[in-house]
Amino acid sequence: MTQPRLDVLCIGNAIVDVIADTDDAFLAEQGLAKNSMRLIDEEEAVRLYGLMGPGREVSGGSAGNTAAGVAALGLKAGFIGQVATDELGDIYRHDIESQGVEFLVEARGDVGATARSLILVTPDAHRTMNTFLGAAQRLESKAIDRDRIAEAAILYLEGYLWDPEVPRAAMEAAIEAAHAAGRKVAFTLSDTFCVDRHRSGFWDLLWDGKIDILFANEAEALAMAATDDIEEAKAVLARAVPLLVVTKSEKGASAISADERADVPAEPIERLVDTTGAGDLFAAGFLAGHARGMTLENSLRLGAIAAAEVIQHYGARPEKDLRALAGSLLA
Structure with missing residues (x-):
C-alpha cells in the first residue's frame, strides 16, 4: 500500500452558511423548532432570508467544516462536494481553499444554485438550521476519482449527504474505492433526522463492514440503538x-x-456563542489525532480542543490557531 498523500478526504454537502441572530419569539412566529435542522426548497430559502436580520456568510457544510479543521491542525485535507457556477459557489471554493483544503470537484452550471443554510442563533447559543441543498445534492458518482480516494489515509463521509439518492451512490462508490485501496472509512450520523430516515441503511453499512470509524452524538446514538440508555447504545x-x-x-x-x-x-x-460546527470540529480533531497514531484519549482531547474553539465565536470554521491550542499534543 502506497503512502497516502492526504491525511483525510471529506465528502459532503458544499453549503454556504448564512448566520444571523434571532430570538425565541421569531422562531415561534415562523413555526421553527429550536435547535433543529430542516430541509427547505429555494422558494422558502428566499422567503426566510428576507425575514432574517443581518447575516454573516461563512462557508460551511458538515464535512467541509471537518476538512477545514483538519487543515487548521496542520494535516493534509481534501474535500469533495458539488457547487454551482454562481457567486456562492465561488465563495465556497475560495474559502475552503484559502484554509488549505484541496477542493477536488469542478463547479457545474447545470445543477441549480449552490446550497445555503440559513442559521438562526438565539441568545443561549442554540442554532436552528434551515438548509436548501441545491447543487450539493447533485454530486454524482462520476465526480468520484478513485485515484484521489486512494490517496487519502481516511475517507470521511457525512450522514446528511446520504439523504438524496444521487450523492448516496457517489458515497458508496467512494467507500468501495477507499477499502479497495486499503484505506479507512469514517462516517458521521450527522443528525437524528438522518437516523430516523435511514436507520436501516446505516445499520447495513455497519454490519457489512463498510465503516471503520463511526461518529455520533448522544441523541444519534440513542436513536440508532432504539434505546434511552446511552451506555446500552454505546455497547450496541x-x-x-x-x-x-x-x-x-x-x-x-x-x-x-x-x-x-x-x-x-x-x-x-x-x-458559549454558537454551537454550529461543534461536532464537525470535534471529528476534525479526533481524525487528526487518529491519522497521527495518537491514543484514543489524546485523539479525543484534540477533538475537544477543536470543538471548544469553534463554539466561542460565530461560524463553523476555526478562527484561532488550533495547533497552538493543541500544544504538546501536536508537538
Whole structure:
C-alpha cells in the first residue's frame, strides 16, 4: 500500500452558511423548532432570508467544516462536494481553499444554485438550521476519482449527504474505492433526522463492514440503538464498528475500540456563542489525532480542543490557531 498523500478526504454537502441572530419569539412566529435542522426548497430559502436580520456568510457544510479543521491542525485535507457556477459557489471554493483544503470537484452550471443554510442563533447559543441543498445534492458518482480516494489515509463521509439518492451512490462508490485501496472509512450520523430516515441503511453499512470509524452524538446514538440508555447504545454500536466515537456536548466524549475505551471531559470555555460546527470540529480533531497514531484519549482531547474553539465565536470554521491550542499534543 502506497503512502497516502492526504491525511483525510471529506465528502459532503458544499453549503454556504448564512448566520444571523434571532430570538425565541421569531422562531415561534415562523413555526421553527429550536435547535433543529430542516430541509427547505429555494422558494422558502428566499422567503426566510428576507425575514432574517443581518447575516454573516461563512462557508460551511458538515464535512467541509471537518476538512477545514483538519487543515487548521496542520494535516493534509481534501474535500469533495458539488457547487454551482454562481457567486456562492465561488465563495465556497475560495474559502475552503484559502484554509488549505484541496477542493477536488469542478463547479457545474447545470445543477441549480449552490446550497445555503440559513442559521438562526438565539441568545443561549442554540442554532436552528434551515438548509436548501441545491447543487450539493447533485454530486454524482462520476465526480468520484478513485485515484484521489486512494490517496487519502481516511475517507470521511457525512450522514446528511446520504439523504438524496444521487450523492448516496457517489458515497458508496467512494467507500468501495477507499477499502479497495486499503484505506479507512469514517462516517458521521450527522443528525437524528438522518437516523430516523435511514436507520436501516446505516445499520447495513455497519454490519457489512463498510465503516471503520463511526461518529455520533448522544441523541444519534440513542436513536440508532432504539434505546434511552446511552451506555446500552454505546455497547450496541461498538459491537458493529471497529471504532466508535460518541460526543456528549458539555459532558465530554467517549471512544470505544474492541476492549479499549477512553473518556474525556469537555474543554473549558470563556463564553458559549454558537454551537454550529461543534461536532464537525470535534471529528476534525479526533481524525487528526487518529491519522497521527495518537491514543484514543489524546485523539479525543484534540477533538475537544477543536470543538471548544469553534463554539466561542460565530461560524463553523476555526478562527484561532488550533495547533497552538493543541500544544504538546501536536508537538
